[in-house]
Amino acid sequence: MAKGKMGSSVKHDVIAAEDVITSELTRGERALDLVWRSWLFIFLLGLIVFFWSQTPANSFLTGSNFKLIALNTSEVILLAIGETFVIVTAGIDLSIGGILLIAGTCGGKVMLALSGTHAQVQMGLYPHATTAICVGIAVCIVMGTAWGLVNGLLITLLKLPPFIVTLGTLGITFGLSDLISGGTNFFAPVPPSFTDKIGNGTFLGLYVPIWIAIFFLIVAHIVYHHLRFGRYTAAVGSNEEGARRTGIAVNRQIVKVYALAGFLAGSAAVLDLAIFTNISRASHSSDNLNAIGAVVIGGTSLFGGVGTIIGSAIGAFIPTIAQNGLVIMNVPSFWQEVLVGVTIIFAVYLDQVRRRRSSK
Amino acid sequence: MTALSVTTPNSSGVEPILEARNIQKHFGHVVALREGNFQLRPDEIHAIVGDNGAGKSTLIKIISGVFHADGGEVLLDGRPVSITNPREARVLGIETVYQDLALAEHLDAAANLFLGREMLLPPPLSWFGFLDKKSMKQRAEGEMQRLKIGIQSVEQPVQSLSGGQRQAVAVARAIAWGNRIVIMDEPTAALGVRESAMVLELMREVKNHGIAVIMISHNLPEVFAVADRITVLRLGRTIATIDTSDTSLEAVVGFMTGALDALV
Numbered sequence: 002m003a004k005g006k007m008g009s010s011v012k013h014d015v016i017a018a019e020d021v022i023t024s025e026l027t028r029g030e031r032a033l034d035l036v037w038r039s040w041l042f043i044f045l046l047g048l049i050v051f052f053w054s055q056t057p058a059n060s061f062l063t064g065s066n067f068k069l070i071a072l073n074t075s076e077v078i079l080l081a082i083g084e085t086f087v088i089v090t091a092g093i094d095l096s097i098g099g100i101l102l103i104a105g106t107c108g109g110k111v112m113l114a115l116s117g118t119h120a121q122v123q124m125g126l127y128p129h130a131t132t133a134i135c136v137g138i139a140v141c142i143v144m145g146t147a148w149g150l151v152n153g154l155l156i157t158l159l160k161l162p163p164f165i166v167t168l169g170t171l172g173i174t175f176g177l178s179d180l181i182s183g184g185t186n187f188f189a190p191v192p193p194s195f196t197d198k199i200g201n202g203t204f205l206g207l208y209v210p211i212w213i214a215i216f217f218l219i220v221a222h223i224v225y226h227h228l229r230f231g232r233y234t235a236a237v238g239s240n241e242e243g244a245r246r247t248g249i250a251v252n253r254q255i256v257k258v259y260a261l262a263g264f265l266a267g268s269a270a271v272l273d274l275a276i277f278t279n280i281s282r283a284s285h286s287s288d289n290l291n292a293i294g295a296v297v298i299g300g301t302s303l304f305g306g307v308g309t310i311i312g313s314a315i316g317a318f319i320p321t322i323a324q325n326g327l328v329i330m331n332v333p334s335f336w337q338e339v340l341v342g343v344t345i346i347f348a349v350y351l352d353q354v355r356r357r358r359s360s361k
Numbered sequence: 362m363t364a365l366s367v368t369t370p371n372s373s374g375v376e377p378i379l380e381a382r383n384i385q386k387h388f389g390h391v392v393a394l395r396e397g398n399f400q401l402r403p404d405e406i407h408a409i410v411g412d413n414g415a416g417k418s419t420l421i422k423i424i425s426g427v428f429h430a431d432g433g434e435v436l437l438d439g440r441p442v443s444i445t446n447p448r449e450a451r452v453l454g455i456e457t458v459y460q461d462l463a464l465a466e467h468l469d470a471a472a473n474l475f476l477g478r479e480m481l482l483p484p485p486l487s488w489f490g491f492l493d494k495k496s497m498k499q500r501a502e503g504e505m506q507r508l509k510i511g512i513q514s515v516e517q518p519v520q521s522l523s524g525g526q527r528q529a530v531a532v533a534r535a536i537a538w539g540n541r542i543v544i545m546d547e548p549t550a551a552l553g554v555r556e557s558a559m560v561l562e563l564m565r566e567v568k569n570h571g572i573a574v575i576m577i578s579h580n581l582p583e584v585f586a587v588a589d590r591i592t593v594l595r596l597g598r599t600i601a602t603i604d605t606s607d608t609s610l611e612a613v614v615g616f617m618t619g620a621l622d623a624l625v
Contacts, residue, residue: 229479229490236465236476243463246447247477306467 040351041298041315044344048319052326060329068208072276074321075210076101079269080292081299081313082221083149083262088296089225090258091238091305092163096152097266098288099174104144105270105280106178112137112191112274122189130192137191141274142267148174149263153256163259171289179282190278200275210272214314217265222310234258238305287338291320294341298348304356319344378403378438378573379424379455379542385432386419393419397433398599399592401542406564406574408584411594412617417577418546420594424575425457425544426450456535457544460551463531466520470512470530471501473519474537504533508566525556529563536572543567544575549583561587581610593617 053062060066080097087094115133116122127133148170155166190196202209225231233254236244245251273280297303298319299312323337377400384397394416401407409417422428424435426444434441437453444450447457464473475497481487501515510529512522519527528548535543545564549557557580564574564587578584584591585605592602593616600616615621 227491227494229481229492232468232472232476232479232492235468236472239465239467240463243465244476246459246463248448249477306465 041300041312044298045315045318045322048322048326052322052330056326056329061326066325066329068206068211070318070321070325071211072208073325074317075208075214076269076272076276077288077291077295077317077321078214078314079217079265079272080288081295081317082217082310083265084292084296085221085299085301085308085310085313086225086234086258087163087262088293088301088303089234089238089305089308090255091241091303092156092255092258093293093303094152094167094259094262095164095289095293096148096167096170096174097262097292098285099171099178100145100148100263100266101270101273101288102280102282102285103148103174103178103181104141104267105273106182107144108137108141108267108270109187109191109274109280110181111140112195113187113189116192119188125189125193127192127194130194134192134195137195137274138271141270142264145267145270146260146264149260149266150256152263153259156259157252157255175282184282186279186281191274195275196278198275199272200278210276213268213272217268218310218314225308225310230254230257235306235308238307240306287320287341290338290341290345291317294320294345294348297352298344300352302352302356303349304352375402375404376439377401377436380436380439381420381424381433382436383433384420384423384430384435386416386423386428387431392597394423394430395597396599397423397594397597398602399424400602401573401575402590403541403573404568404571405589406568406576406587408576408578408588408591409594410578410581410584410591410613410617414596415594415617416597417594419597421457421544421546421575421577424450425455451540454541455544456538456540456542457546458528458531458535458548460546464519464527464534467518469514469516469518470505470522470533471498471515473530474501474504474515474534476534478538501533504537505529507570508533508536508563510563523556524552525559528552528556528560532560532563532567536567536570540572542573542575544577546577547579548576549578549580557583581613584613585610595619 049062056062080101083097084094112133113122115136116127116130121128152163152167152170155161155170156163159166199209204212225234233244233249236247236249237251237254241251270280273285277284295316296308296313297316299309299314299316301308301313320337320341323340324334327334327336379399379401381397381399384394384399385392386394386397397416397420399407399409399420409420411417419428423430424444426447426449429445435444436442442453444453444455450457465476468476471494480493480497480500482491482493498515505512505515508529510526510533512526512529519530522530532543532545532548548560548564552560561583564576567574576584576588588605590602590604591608591613593600593613595617603613612621
């Protein structure tokens with residue numbers, strides 16, 4: 002038994018020595034974390050200050066303009082929430098812009114078809130607006146979720162890389178949307194009551210879509226941090242094989258996560274119809290860029306395992322603020338895409354540096 | 362030509378908790394195990410040693426359900442059992458700590474300990490899958506204390522822990538669920554000297570809690586430091602099972618290399 006005693010005294014030394022190492026590591030990590038977290042705020046603040054200084058007084062930095070920015074961000078926030086869950090599993094969803102478009106196209110078509118006869122609607126009469134709106138919303142959401150399911154099933158059943166599957170469904174959904182719509186806008190706007198109540202409607206001074214985005218944000222934050230669903234999502238992204246060995250139904254979790262992203266894209270389609278009364282391919286060609294940008298700029302690692310819902314929501318403001326500011330500056334808003342593209346690359350580079358340091 | 366195990370089979374009067382008899386395993390034309398014999402007592406650390414290709418890993422993988430034996434039988438508490446996959450092994454109380462640990466590195470120690478077996482808050486919150494983080498944290502801390510595992514906080518991501526601490530978390534997970542047998546595959550292979558000492562101490566602690574430990578190791582000094590008995594395999598055969606206190610490093614090396622003949 003003397004051996005055992007000796008062993009345990011050695012062990013205490015070992016642990017004491019290790020505690021020092023670990024605490025140093027985490028202190029360094031914490032400092033890096035702080036820089037990491039704050040760079041997004043600094044960048045956002047810099048962007049706001051830049052536009053404020055470059056635009057005429059009372060044009061950019063006003064309450065009403067910021068409400069408008071928030072309204073335009075609400076859709077990106079929904080897409081970014083879904084994308085966050087997907088990226089935490091170490092996957093990627095390149096199809097959400099296409100899913101939004103096809104869900105909105107079908108939902109909008111159904112809404113118009115059920116609102117009344119073609120002639121009535123063309124004259125601006127929508128006799129069955131309420132039913133039409135409800136069914137239209139359901140179509141958007143079901144359509145979005147279904148495409149998300151398709152993504153998830155293809156990835157897990159055929160064991161294909163998410164990048165390829167969702168690139169494929171992006172092409173499919175864009176193409177099908179144009180086939181369904183004939184490549185043109187709807188023959189009439191969606192029912193005005195829909196636009197009035199949701200798109201332009203306000204509650205406590207904020208547009209309804211903003212409240213919807215806030216609601217989804219809170220729910221998603223709770224799901225990610227406090228529900229088993231969130232934990233399994235992170236476990237799958239952190240160590241897929243390890244998660245499988247502990248008995249987690251890894252494939253089912255992956256399918257659920259892509260279905261969730263599809264559901265949120267469908268919900269974003271509802272907001273899109275309500276805000277813009279119409280839907281077109283041109284306005285959704287950079288949705289993926291904006292949503293993925295929001296997620297990686299917000300601090301979620303492309304390598305899986307860690308993520309933040311709130312970060313993605315803040316990141317979602319970068320494309321919309323840029324767009325808004327550039328329009329006011331009278332600069333072609335195409336620069337927005339350039340800016341977001343550059344920022345994504347920078348953010349992923351930072352993440353990689355951070356990972357390399359922490360794995361040392 | 363039969364190789365018999367020497368040991369004092371039941372001289373101690375202890376019934377083996379686990380026994381493998383005449384296990385055979387082929388991979389195509391390659392014979393990985395010709396005659397794998399192994400007895401595990403409920404209160405020991407039992408090392409399995411042998412040169413590369415001796416059949417150690419194959420034997421272990423048959424016990425843990427990863428491979429299916431072509432011949433022979435495995436007995437648990439004296440009753441023959443058929444273990445066809447790792448999940449069945451786990452149900453029988455046999456847990457394996459793999460070399461790559463299978464931890465979710467971004468999650469904290471408590472989350473890893475409960476991965477796949479999360480505690481939930483009482484209904485109606487449990488219907489949504491609300492995690493009972495507080496209870497899990499407390500139980501994880503209790504588990505760490507029980508095994509005298511020194512980590513600052515069970516809420517630290519596993520990736521910020523040292524190699525030895527990670528190994529400790531993996532071991533804690535393996536034995537936290539009422540398992541009776543823990544298989545450790547090269548538990549110190551990736552670790553430095555101090556870290557290895559910590560893991561060996563942990564293995565003794567596990568044994569003190571009444572859990573039998575099977576270890577595979579290449580490191581004979583470590584085997585001698587921690588194991589109660591040693592089973593030596595050579596070319597797919599069990600050559601000898603020896604009490605550590607009755608043998609020497611030279612003798613074990615002799616058995617491993619064939620310089621010493623099988624104890625017949």
